[in-house]
Every structure is written in structure tokens, then in C-alpha cells.
Amino acid sequence: MTATLKDVANRAGVSTSAVSRTFTDGASVSLKMRRKVEKAAAELGYSPNFLARSLTTRRTKLIGLVSNNFHNPIFLQVFDLFTRGLQDRGLRPLLVNLSDEVDPENSLRMLQQYSVDGAIVASSTLPPVFSKAFRDQKLPVVHTFGRYSSSPDVHAVGIDNVVAGRMAALELVERGYKKVAYLGGPQSATSAQDRLEGFERELSHHPNIKQSHSYAAAYSFEAGRTEMLRLLKENPAEAYFCADDVLSIGALSAVKDMGLRVPEDIGIIGLNDMEMSGWENINLTTIHQPIRQIISSSIELMVAMLDEPDRYPEARLFPCRVVERGTLRPRS
Amino acid sequence: MTATLKDVANRAGVSTSAVSRTFTDGASVSLKMRRKVEKAAAELGYSPNFLARSLTTRRTKLIGLVSNNFHNPIFLQVFDLFTRGLQDRGLRPLLVNLSDEVDPENSLRMLQQYSVDGAIVASSTLPPVFSKAFRDQKLPVVHTFGRYSSSPDVHAVGIDNVVAGRMAALELVERGYKKVAYLGGPQSATSAQDRLEGFERELSHHPNIKQSHSYAAAYSFEAGRTEMLRLLKENPAEAYFCADDVLSIGALSAVKDMGLRVPEDIGIIGLNDMEMSGWENINLTTIHQPIRQIISSSIELMVAMLDEPDRYPEARLFPCRVVERGTLRPRS
DNA sequence: GTTTTTTTTGCAACCGGTTGCAAAAAATAT
DNA sequence: ATATTTTTTGCAACCGGTTGCAAAAAAAAC
Numbered sequence: 001m002t003a004t005l006k007d008v009a010n011r012a013g014v015s016t017s018a019v020s021r022t023f024t025d026g027a028s029v030s031l032k033m034r035r036k037v038e039k040a041a042a043e044l045g046y047s048p049n050f051l052a053r054s055l056t057t058r059r060t061k062l063i064g065l066v067s068n069n070f071h072n073p074i075f076l077q078v079f080d081l082f083t084r085g086l087q088d089r090g091l092r093p094l095l096v097n098l099s100d101e102v103d104p105e106n107s108l109r110m111l112q113q114y115s116v117d118g119a120i121v122a123s124s125t126l127p128p129v130f131s132k133a134f135r136d137q138k139l140p141v142v143h144t145f146g147r148y149s150s151s152p153d154v155h156a157v158g159i160d161n162v163v164a165g166r167m168a169a170l171e172l173v174e175r176g177y178k179k180v181a182y183l184g185g186p187q188s189a190t191s192a193q194d195r196l197e198g199f200e201r202e203l204s205h206h207p208n209i210k211q212s213h214s215y216a217a218a219y220s221f222e223a224g225r226t227e228m229l230r231l232l233k234e235n236p237a238e239a240y241f242c243a244d245d246v247l248s249i250g251a252l253s254a255v256k257d258m259g260l261r262v263p264e265d266i267g268i269i270g271l272n273d274m275e276m277s278g279w280e281n282i283n284l285t286t287i288h289q290p291i292r293q294i295i296s297s298s299i300e301l302m303v304a305m306l307d308e309p310d311r312y313p314e315a316r317l318f319p320c321r322v323v324e325r326g327t328l329r330p331r332s
Numbered sequence: 333m334t335a336t337l338k339d340v341a342n343r344a345g346v347s348t349s350a351v352s353r354t355f356t357d358g359a360s361v362s363l364k365m366r367r368k369v370e371k372a373a374a375e376l377g378y379s380p381n382f383l384a385r386s387l388t389t390r391r392t393k394l395i396g397l398v399s400n401n402f403h404n405p406i407f408l409q410v411f412d413l414f415t416r417g418l419q420d421r422g423l424r425p426l427l428v429n430l431s432d433e434v435d436p437e438n439s440l441r442m443l444q445q446y447s448v449d450g451a452i453v454a455s456s457t458l459p460p461v462f463s464k465a466f467r468d469q470k471l472p473v474v475h476t477f478g479r480y481s482s483s484p485d486v487h488a489v490g491i492d493n494v495v496a497g498r499m500a501a502l503e504l505v506e507r508g509y510k511k512v513a514y515l516g517g518p519q520s521a522t523s524a525q526d527r528l529e530g531f532e533r534e535l536s537h538h539p540n541i542k543q544s545h546s547y548a549a550a551y552s553f554e555a556g557r558t559e560m561l562r563l564l565k566e567n568p569a570e571a572y573f574c575a576d577d578v579l580s581i582g583a584l585s586a587v588k589d590m591g592l593r594v595p596e597d598i599g600i601i602g603l604n605d606m607e608m609s610g611w612e613n614i615n616l617t618t619i620h621q622p623i624r625q626i627i628s629s630s631i632e633l634m635v636a637m638l639d640e641p642d643r644y645p646e647a648r649l650f651p652c653r654v655v656e657r658g659t660l661r662p663r664s
Numbered sequence: 665g666t667t668t669t670t671t672t673t674g675c676a677a678c679c680g681g682t683t684g685c686a687a688a689a690a691a692t693a694t
Numbered sequence: 695a696t697a698t699t700t701t702t703t704g705c706a707a708c709c710g711g712t713t714g715c716a717a718a719a720a721a722a723a724c
């Protein structure tokens with residue numbers, strides 16, 4: 001159907017190697033030859049088959065974009081940035097949805113069958129065993145929003161969730177709240193664990209402040225709402241650090257439903273600063289996570305690893321900052 | 333690095349064809365042979381290379397998932413459903429982000445270079461010239477959320493936007509609004525045009541009702557908000573049909589910012605019924621678009637086309653329904 | 665136990681490219 | 695002009711598989 005290398009070679013009256021070389025940068029071809037080949041190629045509408053090429057070059061320029069988070073609106077932006085960033089570098093994202101997977105085996109096999117050059121795992125809830133399994137097969141892996149640990153076996157890019165937890169705690173303390181709580185995402189998520197750790201660590205310096213914590217079933221509106229409704233019926237805190245914006249928005253809805261006011265009765269601080277949090281009808285005070293930088297850094301790291309697969313694993317952590325809007329009471 | 337067909341053949345002491353056949357359904361292999369090969373394959377951790385295979389079978393099982401809409405939260409659900417649905421059928425989505433593209437040439441070349449088996453165009457704003465260009469190269473194409481026309485050259489799956497426009501108009505009429513308006517997405521989007529057409533057509537049966545229309549720059553919160561702010565400063569209508577939920581939410585925010593109440597002062601009806609529209613702090617009355625059905629039907633259609641590439645193009649349209657929440661005044 | 669039919673297997677060519685190597689051509693030096 | 699060096703080109707093998715065909719093996723028929 002579509003023209004092949006051989007077709008072009010025939011039409012131009014040259015060898016197939018010559019054609020191949022014109023389409024390979026850095027290969028030795030005279031200007032005259034190149035002209036001839038390009039003319040024939042243009043006439044036939046030829047463009048090289050990347051998959052056939054990949055057999056010999058061992059490069060598919062395919063990158064597995066692996067995630068399990070298709071319910072948190074921030075991930076739409078994440079996918080947008082990843083796909084564009086990868087495209088700009090001549091790489092193609094092969095999207096892998098791991099929503100219901102518990103075992104890395106299937107996804108690993110799939111990535112191997114398509115010979116991806118690397119895998120970007122974009123999730124703060126996917127167990128580390130996934131990225132580890134990929135890495136064990138010598139696949140270059142970047143875990144975006146992954147956990148940094150003292151002996152990381154895969155590259156991690158994101159924020160320091162412990163620091164973010166402290167930052168949230170401190171913000172609540174400074175605003176004079178005396179009884180605070182942490183509302184986390186799923187307990188199995190490393191991000192939920194680390195944020196709690198930071199939150200508690202900071203509060204350990206303020207022994208006069210009461211604290212508690214609980215977890216929502218997922219990083220989603222519904223889960224946040226459900227958990228907050230439960231909390232409000234018991235013995236609510238004055239202010240909550242919700243480990244994610246979408247969780248916060250769910251919590252916000254619960255608070256209002258119970259006839260309470262924000263920030264007068266209950267204070268809420270989120271994490272992420274997604275676009276929606278700035279919307280006037282939400283107006284959430286939150287901790288900004290520098291998504292663009294995280295993603296462009298993830299891509300750079302992946303590109304670097306393609307040339308140097310055994311690169312020593314590193315963690316790239318970006319600073320966060322509090323974005324003040326309307327869901328915490330003013331500083332005292 | 334990873335084991336190849338030949339490695340397995342050597343270890344099992346059989347020909348490469350035998351190995352190939354054990355991994356091809358419907359091929360002729362004795363049980364004894366299959367056992368032997370499977371044992372060797374398991375020991376080596378072999379799994380066939382799909383890309384090499386595709387060279388001879390001419391099937392990559394790669395489907396281009398093409399979109400330009402990475403700002404409307406509903407598309408996160410769209411991507412979720414598409415990726416899972418395709419995966420379940422052994423197909424792999426190659427994500428193509430066309431946000432800044434105006435010319436199909438690049439994307440077409442890319443799809444060809446990766447020999448995708450087909451392309452799903454998921455967008456109501458991408459000009460038809462894209463899907464047409466793909467189709468012209470004999471690529472199976474499904475345009476999800478695309479326009480249905482009397483002589484379609486590509487398969488379209490979605491809703492009848494004209495009918496949806498009428499439905500919105502009728503809803504406003506029945507609630508006694510005497511001055512209504514349409515707030516569309518980008519004027520170039522076929523969905524924006526068709527919804528307006530339906531809206532106006534219905535209103536032509538109600539000559540006593542005043543109507544007007546305008547367009548937002550994009551299907552986004554900001555665009556909806558900006559346009560609504562502009563409208564409110566002039567000579568606002570009593571109720572608006574916003575052609576998309578995210579637009580409606582932007583408009584809602586503008587209305588509240590101007591100190592007006594919904595639905596008492598201004599009524600709003602959206603279209604899509606995305607998850608967020610049901611959130612208690614938004615509570616948008618809207619027209620439900622059956623996303624799950626649309627997407628599973630799109631996938632079925634694509635699968636059918638893989639076997640029958642010259643299938644006669646069809647349009648699959650699904651009915652919508654009004655979901656009543658809190659942004660229109662009660663029926664009189 | 666043969667002969668015939670059916671099933672299983674291996675050979676070898678091919679899918680669409682790339683690349684090391686040596687020969688041919690062009691450029692430079694003498 | 696010839697000898698030497700450099701650049702360009704084509705040959706042929708290979709990447710990891712599949713598949714038509716004919717030979718070999720097994721099963722069925724006689």
C-alpha cells in the first residue's frame with residue numbers, strides 16, 4: 001500500500017542503502033544523491049517505517065506512559081504536558097491504564113512486547129513494585145510523583161511530600177488553629193503516608209495542638225466528601241489538611257452541606273493547586289505543586305536515560321509554596 | 333538482552349517456525365510440541381516482539397488516540413474509558429496531542445510511521461479535515477464526538493448536536509424564560525455550530541421569545557467566565573444554554589461574582605453532565621451525554637473496521653436527556 | 665503390513681528497514 | 695600525469711518475527 005524503501009530505491013535508480021542513509025541523520029550521502037532520493041521519496045509520498053527501523057536500531061522512540069489515576073482532574077494537565085513534551089522530542093507516548101491492576105506482570109509484558117524505550121510512571125498511588133519491576137528488566141524508568149527514598153532504585157521526580165506535610169501543618173499552626181487533622185488519600189499511597197509523616201512531625205514541635213488523621217478511599221471528590229461527612233458527625237477539628245485538591249473540594253462540599261461555613265467554622269488547606277482550585281466558586285487555599293517543572297524535568301531525565309541507561313538513580317524534588325485563597329482564616 | 337524466537341527454538345531443539353506457531357492462535361502445532369516450546373519459553377521469559385511480528389502480519393494493534401482537548405475535565409474520563417476499552421481488546425492506544433496543530437500532515441505522517449491499525453479522533457473541536465486526511469490514506473477512522481453529515485466520509489459516533497440544541501431551547505421555553513441566549517464554544521467547532529442551529533430552530537417555533545447568541549474562545553472555564561462577564565455587563569438574557577458544562581461552570585462563577593443569584597436572576601443549562609456538575613457546590617442543570625455508550629460504541633466500531641476496512645461509513649448517534657439540578661428555575 | 669489421508673514440522677523467502685565492510689569514485693597531494 | 699587519501703556507494707547479512715510449500719510423521723483405511 002504505502003511506498004517502501006525499495007520502491008524509492010527503484011524509482012531513484014539507487015541502492016536501498018542510499019535511501020536509508022538519506023533518512024538517517026549523520027549518515028554519509030552526497031548532496032547529489034540526497035537530491036535524487038528526496039525527489040523520488042516525495043513523488044511516492046514515502047516516509048520510513050519506524051517499527052521496521054527499530055528492529056535494527058533497537059530504538060522505537062515509544063515511551064510507556066503508565067498511570068492509574070484517571071479520576072483526578074489534575075491528571076488531564078499531566079497528560080497534556082507529557083504528551084506535548086514527548087512529542088516535541090520526537091518520542092511517542094503509549095498510554096497504559098493500570099486502574100485495576102495489582103500485578104506488574106501484565107503491564108511489564110505489554111511494555112516489552114512493544115519494545116518501549118522507557119517508561120514514565122505518573123502516579124502517587126501506584127505501588128513502587130510496578131516501577132521496580134520495570135526497572136528490573138533494564139527498562140529506563142522515571143517515577144513521576146513517586147517516593148524519594150534513601151536508596152532509590154528508580155528515578156523519582158516530584159515534591160518532598162514530607163516537607164509539604166510540614167508546610168501544611170505550619171500554616172495551620174500559624175493561623176492559630178488549636179485542633180487540626182489530616183485527611184489523606186488511600187492509605188496505601190506513598191504520598192498519603194509521607195504527607196502525614198511531615199504533618200505529624202511538624203506538630204510534634206507544637207505539643208499544645210490537638211491532632212488526628214484519617215484516610216479517604218481514593219483521591220477523588222466523592223471519597224473526600226464521604227470521609228468529611230463522617231468526620232463532621234463525630235468530633236470535628238477546626239481545620240483540615242486534605243492531601244489533595246480534589247479531596248479538599250469534596251470535603252468543602254460536605255462542610256457546606258452540613259450548614260457550616262468555610263473558613264469561619266472549618267478551615268481547609270489542600271495540595272496541588274490545580275486550575276479548578278482557583279475558580280471563584282471554589283477558591284481553595286492550597287499548597288502549589290510545580291507540575292510543569294516536575295513534568296519537564298521528568299521528560300529531560302527520561303531523554304538523558306535513553307542515552308545512558310545505567311545512569312545513577314536520582315531524586316529530583318521541587319519546592320512547594322502555599323497559595324492563599326479563601327478557605328483558611330486570616331493569620332492572627 | 334531479552335530472549336528471541338531463535339533462543340527459544342534452540343533451547344527447545346525445534347525450528348523457529350514451531351515456536352512462532354505456538355504463539356499464533358489457530359496455527360497447527362501438536363500438543364507435545366506446544367508443551368516443549370512453552371517450557372523453553374517460560375524458562376527464558378520469552379514473549380513475542382509485536383513490532384517484528386507486525387512486519388509480516390501487517391497488524392500492529394496500535395490505535396492512534398487523537399485529541400486536542402486537554403482542558404476539559406470530561407476528557408479525562410474519555411481517555412480512561414478509551415484506554416481501558418482498547419486494552420481489554422488487546423489494542424494499545426498511541427496518544428496524539430494535537431493541541432497546537434492546524435495541519436493534518438504531521439500527525440498523519442506520525443501515524444503512518446508507527447503503522448497504527450486505525451485512528452480514533454476524540455474531539456468536537458478538531459476540524460473535520462484531520463479525520464478526512466487520515467481516511468484518505470485508507471486508515472480506519474472513527475470520529476468520536478464528530479459531526480454527522482448526510483454524506484459522511486468517516487464514521488462518527490456521538491450525539492445529534494442539533495437535537496441537543498433543540499432540547500436545551502425547549503427546556504428553557506417550558507420554564508417560562510422569555511429572553512434566552514446561547515453561549516457556544518469556539519465558533520469553528522462543529523459542535524458549537526450544530527448546537528446553535530438546533531437551539532435557533534426550536535426557538536423559531538416560539539416567535540415571542542427573544543434570543544441571541546455568542547461564542548466563548550474555547551471549551552474552558554476561563555473562556556466561559558470571560559464571555560459571561562462581558563454579557564452581563566451589556567444586556568443579559570434571563571437564561572443561557574452554555575454548550576458545555578465546563579463553560580457553564582465558568583459562566584456560573586461570573587454570575588455569582590456580579591452579585592447575581594442562580595437560578596433566581598439568571599438561569600443556566602449546560603451540556604455533558606460531567607461528574608463535577610453533580611458536585612453539591614456546582615449542582616448544574618445540564619443535558620446528559622451518554623459518554624460510556626459513545627465510547628464503547630466507538631471502540632466496537634473500530635474493532636469491526638479492523639476486519640473490514642472498507643465498511644460503509646455510518647453515524648451512531650445516542651439520545652441525550654436533561655438532568656435537572658439547581659441552575660434553572662422550576663417549571664411553571 | 666501396505667497404502668492413503670491427514671496432521672505436523674522445517675526450510676527458506678520475506679516483511680521494511682540498517683549497517684559493517686570493501687569497492688568505486690572523487691578529491692587532494694605529489 | 696600518477697599516487698594517495700577521503701568520501702560515497704552498493705553488497706549482503708542481519709534485526710525478530712511469519713508463512714507457503716513440500717517433506718516427514720502420524721493416523722486412518724484397506
